[in-house]
Amino acid sequence: MINQLKELLSEEQVSINETILEQHSQDESYHDVAKPDVVVFPKTTEEVSRILQYANTHKIPVVPFGRGSSLEGHIIPYDNGITIDFSLMDKIIAIQPEDLLVVVQPGVTRTQLNQALKQHGLFFSVDPGADATLGGMVATNASGTTAVRYGVMRDQVRDLEVVLADGTVIHTGSLAAKSASGYHLNGLFTGSEGTLGCFTELTLRVYGIPEFETAARATFNTVEEAVEAVTSVLQVGIPIARVELVDEESIRQVNAHNETSFAEKPTLFLEFHGNEAGLAQDVAFTTELMQDAGCTEIIFETDTAARNQLWTARHNLAYSYIHSHKGKKMMVTDVCVPISELAHAIHHAREQLTKYQLAGGLLGHVGDGNFHALVMVDMKNTDEVARANALNEAIVEYALSKNGTCTGEHGVGVGKQKYQRKEHGAAYDVMASIKQTLDPNNIMNPGKIIKVDPV
Amino acid sequence: MINQLKELLSEEQVSINETILEQHSQDESYHDVAKPDVVVFPKTTEEVSRILQYANTHKIPVVPFGRGSSLEGHIIPYDNGITIDFSLMDKIIAIQPEDLLVVVQPGVTRTQLNQALKQHGLFFSVDPGADATLGGMVATNASGTTAVRYGVMRDQVRDLEVVLADGTVIHTGSLAAKSASGYHLNGLFTGSEGTLGCFTELTLRVYGIPEFETAARATFNTVEEAVEAVTSVLQVGIPIARVELVDEESIRQVNAHNETSFAEKPTLFLEFHGNEAGLAQDVAFTTELMQDAGCTEIIFETDTAARNQLWTARHNLAYSYIHSHKGKKMMVTDVCVPISELAHAIHHAREQLTKYQLAGGLLGHVGDGNFHALVMVDMKNTDEVARANALNEAIVEYALSKNGTCTGEHGVGVGKQKYQRKEHGAAYDVMASIKQTLDPNNIMNPGKIIKVDPV
Numbered sequence: 001m002i003n004q005l006k007e008l009l010s011e012e013q014v015s016i017n018e019t020i021l022e023q024h025s026q027d028e029s030y031h032d033v034a035k036p037d038v039v040v041f042p043k044t045t046e047e048v049s050r051i052l053q054y055a056n057t058h059k060i061p062v063v064p065f066g067r068g069s070s071l072e073g074h075i076i077p078y079d080n081g082i083t084i085d086f087s088l089m090d091k092i093i094a095i096q097p098e099d100l101l102v103v104v105q106p107g108v109t110r111t112q113l114n115q116a117l118k119q120h121g122l123f124f125s126v127d128p129g130a131d132a133t134l135g136g137m138v139a140t141n142a143s144g145t146t147a148v149r150y151g152v153m154r155d156q157v158r159d160l161e162v163v164l165a166d167g168t169v170i171h172t173g174s175l176a177a178k179s180a181s182g183y184h185l186n187g188l189f190t191g192s193e194g195t196l197g198c199f200t201e202l203t204l205r206v207y208g209i210p211e212f213e214t215a216a217r218a219t220f221n222t223v224e225e226a227v228e229a230v231t232s233v234l235q236v237g238i239p240i241a242r243v244e245l246v247d248e249e250s251i252r253q254v255n256a257h258n259e260t261s262f263a264e265k266p267t268l269f270l271e272f273h274g275n276e277a278g279l280a281q282d283v284a285f286t287t288e289l290m291q292d293a294g295c296t297e298i299i300f301e302t303d304t305a306a307r308n309q310l311w312t313a314r315h316n317l318a319y320s321y322i323h324s325h326k327g328k329k330m331m332v333t334d335v336c337v338p339i340s341e342l343a344h345a346i347h348h349a350r351e352q353l354t355k356y357q358l359a360g361g362l363l364g365h366v367g368d369g370n371f372h373a374l375v376m377v378d379m380k381n382t383d384e385v386a387r388a389n390a391l392n393e394a395i396v397e398y399a400l401s402k403n404g405t406c407t408g409e410h411g412v413g414v415g416k417q418k419y420q421r422k423e424h425g426a427a428y429d430v431m432a433s434i435k436q437t438l439d440p441n442n443i444m445n446p447g448k449i450i451k452v453d454p455v
Numbered sequence: 456m457i458n459q460l461k462e463l464l465s466e467e468q469v470s471i472n473e474t475i476l477e478q479h480s481q482d483e484s485y486h487d488v489a490k491p492d493v494v495v496f497p498k499t500t501e502e503v504s505r506i507l508q509y510a511n512t513h514k515i516p517v518v519p520f521g522r523g524s525s526l527e528g529h530i531i532p533y534d535n536g537i538t539i540d541f542s543l544m545d546k547i548i549a550i551q552p553e554d555l556l557v558v559v560q561p562g563v564t565r566t567q568l569n570q571a572l573k574q575h576g577l578f579f580s581v582d583p584g585a586d587a588t589l590g591g592m593v594a595t596n597a598s599g600t601t602a603v604r605y606g607v608m609r610d611q612v613r614d615l616e617v618v619l620a621d622g623t624v625i626h627t628g629s630l631a632a633k634s635a636s637g638y639h640l641n642g643l644f645t646g647s648e649g650t651l652g653c654f655t656e657l658t659l660r661v662y663g664i665p666e667f668e669t670a671a672r673a674t675f676n677t678v679e680e681a682v683e684a685v686t687s688v689l690q691v692g693i694p695i696a697r698v699e700l701v702d703e704e705s706i707r708q709v710n711a712h713n714e715t716s717f718a719e720k721p722t723l724f725l726e727f728h729g730n731e732a733g734l735a736q737d738v739a740f741t742t743e744l745m746q747d748a749g750c751t752e753i754i755f756e757t758d759t760a761a762r763n764q765l766w767t768a769r770h771n772l773a774y775s776y777i778h779s780h781k782g783k784k785m786m787v788t789d790v791c792v793p794i795s796e797l798a799h800a801i802h803h804a805r806e807q808l809t810k811y812q813l814a815g816g817l818l819g820h821v822g823d824g825n826f827h828a829l830v831m832v833d834m835k836n837t838d839e840v841a842r843a844n845a846l847n848e849a850i851v852e853y854a855l856s857k858n859g860t861c862t863g864e865h866g867v868g869v870g871k872q873k874y875q876r877k878e879h880g881a882a883y884d885v886m887a888s889i890k891q892t893l894d895p896n897n898i899m900n901p902g903k904i905i906k907v908d909p910v
Contacts, residue, residue, distance in 0.1 A: 096793075096795065097690060098686055098690065098794060098795040099793045099794050099795050100689065100690070100794075101793070121690075140635055141634075141635045141639075142635075143633060143635075147633055152633050152635075154639065154642075155610070164885070168881050168884075169881065170879075170880065170881045170882040170885060171879075171880065171882055172882060174858050174859060174860050174878070175792075175793040175857075175858040175859065176791035176792060176793065176823075176824060176825075176854075176858075176859045176860040176863060177791065177793075177794070177823040177824050177825070178598060178602055178607050178791055178823045178824075178825060178863050178864065179791060179860040179862065179863060180595055180596045180597075180598075180607075180646055180789075180860075180862045180863060180864050180865060180866040180867070181860045181861055181862045181866075181867055181871065181874075181875070181878055181879070182867065182875055182878065182879050182882070182883070182886050182904065183643055183646070183647060183886045183889060183890075183904070184596075184609065184639075184642040184643055184645065184646055185882055185885060185886070186642075187609075187639040187641075187642025187643065188638055188639055188642065188643055190639065191635055191638070191639055192638060207692060208689075208690055208691055208692030209692070210692055211691075211692070231553055234555065234663075235552060235553065235555070235576075235663055236663055236666075237662060237663030237664070237665055237666070239694070239729075274694075274733055275733055275736040275737060275740070276736065277732040277733055277735060277736040278729055278730055278732055278733020278734070278736060278737070279733070280732060281730040281731065281732040281733060282730060282733070285730070334635075336631035336632065336633055336634060337630075337631060338551075338554045338556070338630040338631065338632075339553055339554050339555075339632070340551065340553040340554050368631075368632040368633045369631060369632050369633075370631075370632070370633060399631075402630075403629050403630040403631075404629060404630065404631045405629050405631040405634040405635075405636045406636055407634065407635045407636045408631060408633050408634060408635060409633065409635050410635060411635040411636075412635070412636055412637065416636065419636075420636070420637055423629070423636055423637065424625075424626075424636070424637050425625065425626065426623050426624065426625045427625040427626060427627060427637070427640055428637065429623075430619070430625060430640060430893065431637050431638045431640070433892045433893070434638060434889060434892065435638075436892075437888045437889065437891075437892045438885065438888070449637065449638070
């Protein structure tokens with residue numbers, strides 16, 4: 001296999017170096033690791049097509065790999081085989097300000113793109129915690145703090161060049177801003193986690209940098225009050241750009257790892273984008289609504305440095321948990337529920353943390369009803385692992401009972417595979433039939449999202 | 456068949472009345488008509504499931520029918536069979552203001568929904584010309600004047616209850632505002648035009664009625680200048696709610712059929728939603744950008760009556776063309792191109808109207824790059840029909856050559872079927888394989904979107 005791959009690509013694009021294999025055996029999750037047999041580094045769509053044709057003919061499992069920052073074991077090759085690392089396909093192909101579009105290769109990261117967009121007065125909106133590759137972000141339908149205003153990854157995808165399991169190259173969309181032509185393949189392939197094909201080129205939507213931005217921090221006595229405040233803001237249609245809930249426990253973590261001394265209470269981090277006059281009015285109205293809901297303090301930060309400090313603290317929260325719990329691994333729950341159920345769901349999650357005697361923070365993108373319990377687990381302590389798994393399960397079951405989803409933004413990977421039938425019911429069979437049709441040999445990231453019985 | 460259907464439903468829910476068959480033989484397009492063998496009027500999901508099980512067993516074609524306002528022959532049953540009319544499934548099941556969601560049956564129309572939402576301070580954003588049913592609007596991925604701000608129909612779909620070809624009932628989504636779980640079936644079924652299943656319940660996103668609205672009418676000497684103005688407004692990120700281009704010819708039509716005396720020049724109809732202070736700043740900036748692009752006059756209408764007159768005139772444009780050309784049928788082209796290509800594309804369309812000696816208006820949702828040439832055709836004049844078809848073809852070919860789409864919002868139906876392979880290339884085979892997998896007997900609206908070779 002190694003020799004044949006070297007013939008299809010070149011000597012130096014194929015690696016069985018132990019360190020390289022190890023690097024491709026894990027993501028940032030707590031899931032068991034597994035090494036691929038070989039890692040390949042294609043440079044062109046044609047090379048990816050050749051790899052897949054070869055793998056499909058020989059029924060060899062293939063896992064596409066961006067940066068390994070996934071959180072549910074998406075890129076762990078449990079059936080070994082070939083890992084395709086897209087790090088050499090990292091070019092920004094075109095920036096089209098008039099069309100508010102960019103064309104990039106899948107290995108480009110979101111900060112790399114934003115760096116390049118800045119001089120055009122544009123930005124790319126989706127911001128998961130990690131500096132993931134855009135290919136990986138499309139694969140998991142990533143989102144983050146700005147989804148409440150700008151949408152998730154799927155909302156940014158205008159077209160994908162995809163290499164299918166048999167090596168066929170397709171385009172899933174066009175450059176038109178809207179279309180009622182054909183079936184919506186952009187949506188189907190976004191979030192497919194490498195199970196239906198490999199992305200080799202992405203055409204994505206970007207936005208003009210807003211004229212004005214304001215950030216705020218609002219403190220509450222209870223999580224319920226904070227959620228109530230968010231609900232009011234959304235219902236009156238204030239186009240808030242970010243609204244993040246950080247609970248007491250997580251604020252303590254923030255203060256311990258940043259130069260901040262925020263009040264250690266349930267807190268909303270807010271951001272507004274717009275024109276100056278409009279923001280002033282939004283901010284005044286929001287303040288009123290926050291106070292009505294029981295906000296004890298709201299502090300606005302208009303200067304860039306203070307705003308950056310606020311958001312850096314929020315973005316680094318997961319990493320600061322990791323750094324302060326050496327030797328442990330991070331388990332993050334990721335349910336999303338209807339907003340009307342959010343306060344109850346967060347309350348329930350806190351109860352479960354207590355019940356299972358786990359220390360952990362609760363935080364979330366509350367404008368979307370998406371929240372995380374963040375728990376550091378000693379993977380050698382089987383009892384702790386069992387309790388953490390039970391916690392995750394209890395939180396998922398609760399969300400599903402409220403017509404929510406087992407994953408708001410991290411994706412299915414292996415971690416949420418077992419909930420797929422329960423969440424989707426008979427629709428799971430439809431998904432499985434699509435997988436079967438597009439990847440009959442089940443070579444594309446097998447075991448992720450859809451469990452196919454071995455033939 | 457009639458007797459068996461009467462047993463599955465009830466006597467009065469099955470009709471072979473000639474007038475009823477006739478009503479279900481045509482939409483609002485110029486396409487050839489064809490009658491179903493029978494029209495059924497189910498009242499429940501279970502009845503729809505029974506009908507499809509029966510039809511699938513006996514391989515009888517099935518066409519779902521909302522109001523017949525489609526524009527590409529979507530609901531014309533060219534293979535006869537059973538038409539399922541959803542007019543008895545017209546209940547608004549739930550309005551959930553806190554979640555900004557509604558649950559409706561497919562036969563509810565958009566004005567019916569907006570009427571009910573008003574008292575909650577909410578509105579449903581998508582506004583095609585016709586007062587279509589929401590089921591039909593999901594089926595065609597309809598949009599209209601507000602897509603530039605609020606998105607198209609697909610962006611509003613949170614969950615669909617769908618009866619598949621074999622009678623299985625699935626849910627394509629959940630109530631969560633975002634999800635990274637499973638494949639994106641919401642997106643796949645939205646825009647599937649009845650070729651993959653029948654919708655029996657829709658969960659849709661709604662919005663808070665904006666605090667403040669302003670409308671404007673901006674006049675230009677050329678279409679190019681008008682498009683340039685729109686491009687600038689979008690690029691600086693002004694969140695315009697509507698921006699419609701109406702050309703000279705169409706303004707003449709507007710003035711002839713409304714109590715208006717608008718300057719007969721290329722005109723933009725604009726609308727802004729937001730808070731009062733923010734809008735004032737948006738309006739001032741927009742005025743500046745419009746004037747920079749060559750706008751000769753811009754008039755703002757803040758009072759509701761004047762604003763309504765403006766938008767009523769725009770919305771009734773297609774119908775006023777129809778009423779003033781008795782005996783003719785309307786052919787509307789519907790391409791969408793990248794914004795950077797829009798001015799050229801509209802210019803090209805005007806040239807084609809001249810070349811083919813056809814009178815027609817050009818109008819469009821220019822914020823999305825979507826525009827229509829509206830031509831009244833005497834279907835008995837074979838030469839005129841041929842010229843109109845040639846015009847449509849030339850406009851589509853031009854859009855495809857610019858990486859646009861053959862249909863921005865009207866859908867494929869039969870009218871755009873022939874362009875599907877050209878537009879989607881190898882992705883068309885992926886679409887066909889999905890159709891084949893989910894509807895192996897090809898009973899669901901056969902001949903629309905995907906052409907399946909007879910077995």
